[in-house]
Amino acid sequence: MTASINDVARAAGVSASTVSRALRGRPGVSDEVRDQIAAVAAQLGYTASRSASSLASGRTYTIGVLVPYVGRWFFGTVLDSAEKVFSAAGYDVLLYNLGSPETRKRFFTKLPVRKRVDAVLTLLIPDEEESAALRSLGVPLATTVGGIRPGFTVVGIDDRAGTESAVRHLVNLGHRRIGMISGASGPLHWTTPIERRNAYLDVLADAGIEHDPALEADGDYTVEGGERAMTELLAASRPPTAVFAQSDEMAMGALRALRRHRLKAPDDVSVVGFDDHELADVVGLTTVAQPVAEQGAEAARLLLRQLDEPDAEPPGHVQMPIRLVLRETTAPPRPRGPQ
C-alpha cells in the first residue's frame, strides 16, 4: 500500500514523532533533519492519512458546505469561490447537496458532518431546529443567505434596497401595473422573498399605486417557475405592463413565456431581474447586481479567520453592495390604445 509515517521514519533514520513534527512545520526539529525528512517523504510519495491524523488530533482540515442545488447558478458560483478560498488555505470541502426534503431531513437527523468538519458554510437557510443541530456541532458557522441568526456569520446584501431600486426604476419609467414574480413557496424561514415583497409593496405605496394581488405569482426561483408565473400574470384580466422577478432565472423564465406568447420585452412588458446572472447580459436583462462570488469568498474567509482565532468575536453580519444594472428589458409602458 502507500507509505506510512513509519516508513518515512525508518527511511530517514528518525522516529515517527519527528517526522510528524517536521512535516507539519512544528518547532523542535533541526533544519537539516527537517529537510532530510521532507526529501524522503517526497521520494516515497508520502501524504499523511487524513483519517488517522484527524482521529488523533481532532482537527479535520475539512469544511462542510451545505447547498440546496449545486446546478443553480447562484449556488454554483458561491460554492466555486468559497472552495477556492478553502483549498488555498489547505482545507478540503465536503459537499452536501440538500435539495430534496428527504435528503435534508436525513442530513440534519444523522448529522454526518459530526466530527468530520472544522466548520460549516451553509447556502441553505436552516430553520430553528436545523440551526440548533448545526450549533451543536460546536464549530464556526457561516452563510450567504437569509437573515441574521445567532451563532452564524452571515454575509449578505441589502435585499430591501436592491428591490427598491428595481421597482422604483419601473415606477420612474411610468409603469403603474407592476407585477412581481417571487419565490414564496420556499421554506417559511427564508426571509429573502418576504423582505423583497415588503420592499415591493412599500415602493408601490410610496408611489401611490394600489396593490393588486392578481399581479403576484410564485416562480419557485427556477426558470420553469418563472415561465409559469409569467403565463399566469399574462392571463390576468388586466395584465401588468412591467414585472419585477426576484431572481434572474425567474426573469429569464418570464422572458421565455413572453416569447411563447409572441410578446416582447420591453415593448409589451418590461422585466427586471435580481442577481446579475452570468447570462443576464446575453438576454439584455435589466437587473439588480449582487456580488455573488465575492459573498462566497468572504464567507469562507470569515470562517477561516474564526478557525485561526477561536477567541475573537466573529462578525454577525456583513453586507455587500448591490447596484441596478440597466439593460434592454425595461422601457416606458407602451401608450395604451383606446379602451
Next chain:
Amino acid sequence: MTASINDVARAAGVSASTVSRALRGRPGVSDEVRDQIAAVAAQLGYTASRSASSLASGRTYTIGVLVPYVGRWFFGTVLDSAEKVFSAAGYDVLLYNLGSPETRKRFFTKLPVRKRVDAVLTLLIPDEEESAALRSLGVPLATTVGGIRPGFTVVGIDDRAGTESAVRHLVNLGHRRIGMISGASGPLHWTTPIERRNAYLDVLADAGIEHDPALEADGDYTVEGGERAMTELLAASRPPTAVFAQSDEMAMGALRALRRHRLKAPDDVSVVGFDDHELADVVGLTTVAQPVAEQGAEAARLLLRQLDEPDAEPPGHVQMPIRLVLRETTAPPRPRGPQ
C-alpha cells in the same frame, strides 16, 4: 463531547463490537439487542466518527469529485446529479475545484485524496501523468469527459455525431461560409475540441465546401470567450453566415457579440450551440442536446457498482444519446445583395 461507541455500549449493557455490528446492520446480532442498541444510540445522538471507522476499516464512504469549474453550468449540473446518487447510497462527496493550474498541480502532486476516498469521479481530463497518479490511488475511477482511457470508466456522448448533426443542419439550410467557435486553448489531452473540429471539417469537405481558417476562432468555452471569438469572425474580410459553437455558453457569447454589433440571429448570422444549456431555450438557441445530468448520475452509478462488485469488469465506455434541437437562431442565409 459527543457520545462514543463505548458510551452507547455501556448504556446498552453490551460490548462496543456489538454496537458496531448492530448499527451497521451486520449479521450476528439478535433483533431485540439490535433494537435496543438503536434506541440507545438515537437517544444519545450517537453517530460513528468517520475518521475512526475509516481508519479501522479502510473504507471511507467518501467519493472524491474533481471539477475544473463548479460555477459553469455543465459541471455544476453533472456534480449535482452525481452527488445525489452518491449521497443516496450513503457516500459523502469531497469536492476539489481544480480550475487553476497551480491548484491542479498541487492536487496531483500531494494527492490529498489518498486514503480518503473509495473512488474518484473526475470532470476534468487528466493527462498521462495525472491519470497515473489517480490510478495509483487503487480505487475505481470514472469520468464524463474526454476519450477512452485505461483504468477509467467513461460516460460520454458521440461528439462526432453531435457535431455532424449541427454542421449538416447549417449546410442543409444553404450556408456555405460556416464558422466555428471552439475551445482549442484547453489542455492538449482534451480530445473534445479536436473531435468536434474534425467532424466539422469532414462535413464541410463532404458538402464540397472549402475550409477557410479565417472562419475558426477560439472561445475558451466561456461566454466572454465566445463573444470575443464572434467579434473576431465578424471582422473577417468575408464573415460567416453561420456559426457552430462548441458549447452553448460560447454560443450565447456569440449572440451577445451579435447584439453589440446590432446584428441578429438568424437574420444576419445563424448560430448553433452544443449542450442544450438550461437557458438555451430562453434565448431560442438551436443546439445539440446532451443528457448532462444523466451522464453524472450514470457515472456515479457505475462507480458505486464497482465498489459493490470489486471483481466484476468495469465498463470502459458508455455512450449517451444526443439530438439536435431546432430553435430560432438558425435559418437559411439571407440572399446576398449585388456585390
Next chain:
DNA sequence: CTGTTAGCGCCTTCAC
C-alpha cells in the same frame, strides 16, 4: 449470538 484482543496511522504528552 456476543465479548475480547489487536491494531488502523497519526499526534501528543512526557522523558531524555
Next chain:
DNA sequence: GTGAAGGCGCTAACAG
C-alpha cells in the same frame, strides 16, 4: 532536538 509511550474511536479476527 529527539524518541518512547499512549490513545484518538472504531472495526476485524478470534474465541467462546
